[in-house]
Amino acid sequence: MITLSHHELIKFIVCIGAMLIAARLVGEFFRKFKMPLIVGELIAGILLGPSFLGTYFPEISKWFFNGTGNVGIALNGLTSISVIMLLFVAGMEVELSLIRQQGAVAFKTSLVGLIIPLGLGYFFGRYFYELFGESNANNILPFSLFMGTAMAVSALPVIARTLMDLGLFRTRIGMIIIAAAMFDDLIGWLLFSVILGLLNKSAGGVDFVYTLGLTLMYAVGMLTVGRFLINKSLPWAEKNFTWPGGFLSISLGLAFLGAAFTEYAGIHAIFGAFIMGIAIGDSVHVTEKTRDIVHQFVTNIFAPLFFIAVGLKVNFIVNFDIKIVLIVLILAIVCKLVGAGLGALWGGLSKKEALAVGFGMNARGAMEIILATLALQANLIGEHLFVAIVVMAVVTSVMAGPMLQLLLNPSVNTLKNAFIDNNNPASQKSE
Template sequence: MPLAAPVPTIGQHALLVFLLQVAFLLLLALVLGRLATRFRLPAVAGELSAGVLVGPSLLQPLLPGFSHWLLPQRADQMNLLDAVGQLGVLLLVGVTGAEMNFALVRRRGLTAAKVSAAGLLLPLGLGIATGFLLPGSFVPAGTTPTVFALFLGVAMCVSALPVIAKTLLDMKLLHRDIGQLILSAGVVDDVVGWFLLSVVSAMATVGLTAGVVATSVLYPVGVVLFAAVIGRPLVRAALRWAGHSESAMPTVATVVVLVLFSAAATQAMHLEAIFGAFVCGVLIATSGVLDPVKLEPLRTLVLAALAPLFFATAGLRMDLTALARPAVLGAAVAVLAVAVAGKFGGAFIGARLSRLNRWEALALGAGMNSRGVVEVIVAMTGLRLGVLNTETYTIVVLVAIVTSLMAPPILRYAMAHVEETAGTRLGMDPPTAAAQGTPDRGPDAVRTFEHRGDA
């Protein structure tokens, strides 16, 4: 029996272009990200701008020859860049999940639940309604209006915990009850947001029938139950085995393997791979055996190189020239208004129902309104699944950028009016050591943001 011919390796020119793409995008992302932080803006805004500059918004119309050479519109070439970006986002989501502190949620209890619930339900409902009201030209061919509307609703209801955590860190508010309440509500938002994204993504992949809707909901529930009952002891055993080495390398390799296998499992179930990565990260966070110091090399690689590269590739898909068309510009303004009103208003109402004063409610609204990283990931998912076209993708990413830029100044303005003793009047648990001015130094969600500084 003749041997099968070997699979051809990547061509010399394709490899050259790929290496230059990665180097060029990463350099621009790092430079523009640092520039953004100098102006006290989230670095993700600069990193997204790197892709925008070399994409169809600027480089393509100005230098079409160079743009075509560097970013040839061929699936085989662009898929190489996409693969690196997908690896980066899966590890980013996994590391973020591993850094979450669910003790915050337990400490803030009912207040966090009210803020998070109102901040999820109102924008979700408004986003779905907006999706049905947008003209049919914004719905890609092959996507049902219902799936499109549901996806837009999910995009409107997510929050970006990293952006606001960095702002709280800069403002020295992490030790205050109001800061910890924002973080705890953000944790709940993240968990529910990834769950909803996985459900809607399954509907977009398989179709929209009663059976698909049922399985789209039951599969993520099954994944969570499996993770809690079987996955947790397996993850704990793997991390304990890796932790026997004094070197960080076994722990880093083990975490990467666990995250990727979990992502592959949910992808095989027609759920989103990032859902599996996030669930795995949560299992790692709750294992109780991980030494955070040994995760530092992976965190550094992801947050310093892979994440900026992912955001730069996300910016490549934005086409700001589309906003020159009145219909697209009008839709962008409408979606942004709905996103801000829904998320800001929902969190504000939840805070007021919890008997917080208006300035504390304003601070919570500003924090929860920030979309940042999470919305960019949602938008990239929608584009990959064909739920969003270039115009709607550009609009959703714009919402992520604008709301992230809005959060810091509004939060600073609100906190300037919050009394230093406000933490004792929040109607929450008795003051903890953190509320009394001692920063929480435990392995919580803030660790990622201290190192990332922006995400």
């Protein structure tokens, strides 16, 4: 068995320590300016990576984060584990019954909000790929599908936080946005896994139809029978194991097994973890405290490691191309505003509310960055486009709050008014 040498182990541990502390310090700095922690974590990565440290202090950078040898492999393994856990937590946030309960408006918002970005992203990816700095036409189908997916995903936590800050979280419009974003996430990650499956096939991997069959079987099985069995087993586990520590081990253990299965099936491990997250998170036996422990554990340790590693991988200064950034940004905003906005209009909301839904759903946040990182790792996109997508994810997340504030006066959208609105049949025409 290959093990890290004494020197390598020290290097590995120092790297992790430095990454965690840098992510927290820079993250907290940006938090003072009301920016999401993730912005600081990314910038910490940029500072420690080739963009800054590698350029101005190459020797230090080489000692720490050269990304080669056993330490590089170990760090790479750690970021893979991190992204699996992040997707597991993202899955736990999806509430299938909420999607169902929000009914037609959420479904229409979500459906059109998916189809239009997917269509436009695919179209631009297929016919104007040079605009994104891509020249490789061999993988044109997966690339076009990726562009569609990249335009379609939303960042649930960013959306939830924005709605909370504006006092809209528990209103009808807030729940519509949340439910639609959850549905978008579910379909978006399924689609992205299929794209990775397509790539795998073109690289001579497992048969695509076999992969798709296994994926669907896993997803449907876990969301029905698997979810039922997990819900039935948790009370037994709670009675016999230490709790909530036992939940942490069991749930993460299942997440890794699910991830291993989908990786074996020929799609990325993240999908297995995501679906397992939905199945476990949906259980009535998962309390807020338990859920919170998992969230805190993953988002304060593994999320910073992942996001800082994003900055370590790519030189953001060299690969920053303002033309590509603007194209990606404008395309992303137009896709979501038109898609989710039209969907909400179709669902029966007013024009102003529909526009607000569009801006709410426009926030891409961490999910977009994860998507882009995996696409970069799979050589599906180049570094210029990767940087552009990361910038787009940050900008759309930061602009969601002010735009919602502008469009919906939160003072008249409080819980109380939502209560009154719900009593008014006219306001429920879309139900």
